[in-house]
Amino acid sequence: MTPDYHTHTNFSDGISPHYSYLSQAHYSCIDELGFSDHFSILDSHWSVRNDEIIEMHERIEAIKHMENLPVQVRFGAEIDYIPGKEKKIRQLIRTLPLDYVIGSIHFLGSWNFDTDPMSFEGRNIDDLYDIYFTTVRKAILSGLYDIIGHIDLIKKFGHYPSTDPSHWHKKIIRSLKQMNSVVEVNTNGLNKPCREMYPEEKFLEACFHANIPVTLGSDAHQANQIGQYFPKAKEILKRIGYRQLATFHKRKRTMQPF
Numbered sequence: 001m002t003p004d005y006h007t008h009t010n011f012s013d014g015i016s017p018h019y020s021y022l023s024q025a026h027y028s029c030i031d032e033l034g035f036s037d038h039f040s041i042l043d044s045h046w047s048v049r050n051d052e053i054i055e056m057h058e059r060i061e062a063i064k065h066m067e068n069l070p071v072q073v074r075f076g077a078e079i080d081y082i083p084g085k086e087k088k089i090r091q092l093i094r095t096l097p098l099d100y101v102i103g104s105i106h107f108l109g110s111w112n113f114d115t116d117p118m119s120f121e122g123r124n125i126d127d128l129y130d131i132y133f134t135t136v137r138k139a140i141l142s143g144l145y146d147i148i149g150h151i152d153l154i155k156k157f158g159h160y161p162s163t164d165p166s167h168w169h170k171k172i173i174r175s176l177k178q179m180n181s182v183v184e185v186n187t188n189g190l191n192k193p194c195r196e197m198y199p200e201e202k203f204l205e206a207c208f209h210a211n212i213p214v215t216l217g218s219d220a221h222q223a224n225q226i227g228q229y230f231p232k233a234k235e236i237l238k239r240i241g242y243r244q245l246a247t248f249h250k251r252k253r254t255m256q257p258f
């Protein structure tokens with residue numbers, strides 16, 4: 001059973017419409033396709049507009065009711081975690097009949113750090129890692145999310161700390177354990193300057209040893225990216241020892257062999 005739970009359509013910053021993802025998902029041997037467009041309580045040009053939420057939901061419902069669907073379809077969302085705004089985020093989540101919620105960090109303060117590599121200039125990378133992973137921990141402990149998205153995104157443009165990052169990973173894993181959260185294995189990092197999945201393999205190994213469940217996401221922004229690098233990701237997961245992936249329906253988790 002192979003899910004792809006992280007995809008963006010033209011309702012947020014993807015370029016393909018919902019329908020075009022179906023045949024590609026089938027072609028890429030995906031069994032369960034989750035649409036997870038961006039939602040944010042902060043202003044961002046890459047999130048679903050408030051006045052389009054109903055139309056987007058109707059689009060997904062229409063697909064779910066199609067005959068001969070080649071894949072199971074799930075309604076997800078990738079929702080920014082903003083410290084101190086938990087109540088507002090919870091209200092937003094309540095308005096959507098979601099199968100799962102991915103929590104992601106794209107903002108540190110008001111800085112949308114993952115859009116412009118030049119914006120890292122002059123910043124202290126060790127401090128950024130500290131702030132980033134502290135925010136990830138808060139996101140996990142907020143209990144708002146089923147899945148934590150691209151958990152080490154701070155490495156996206158190839159910036160690495162001067163010390164071994166495992167001390168941050170340990171703290172994160174303790175919080176994941178405490179909140180019974182799922183880690184997303186996001187293959188889109190392989191397209192970015194960091195040239196590796198999120199999370200890095202050492203982090204994933206530590207997750208496995210702590211019994212942290214994982215699921216898969218391509219972070220596709222167009223149909224031909226559905227399931228990108230999944231054979232490689234599954235090979236790495238199997239080598240580490242994983243045999244099951246987390247799937248969601250109406251925010252209830254089921255573990256399935258892959």
Ligand SMILES: [Zn+2]
Pocket residue numbers: 078104106149150
């Ligand atoms: Zn993201």
Ligand SMILES: [Zn+2]
Pocket residue numbers: 006008078219
């Ligand atoms: Zn995404």
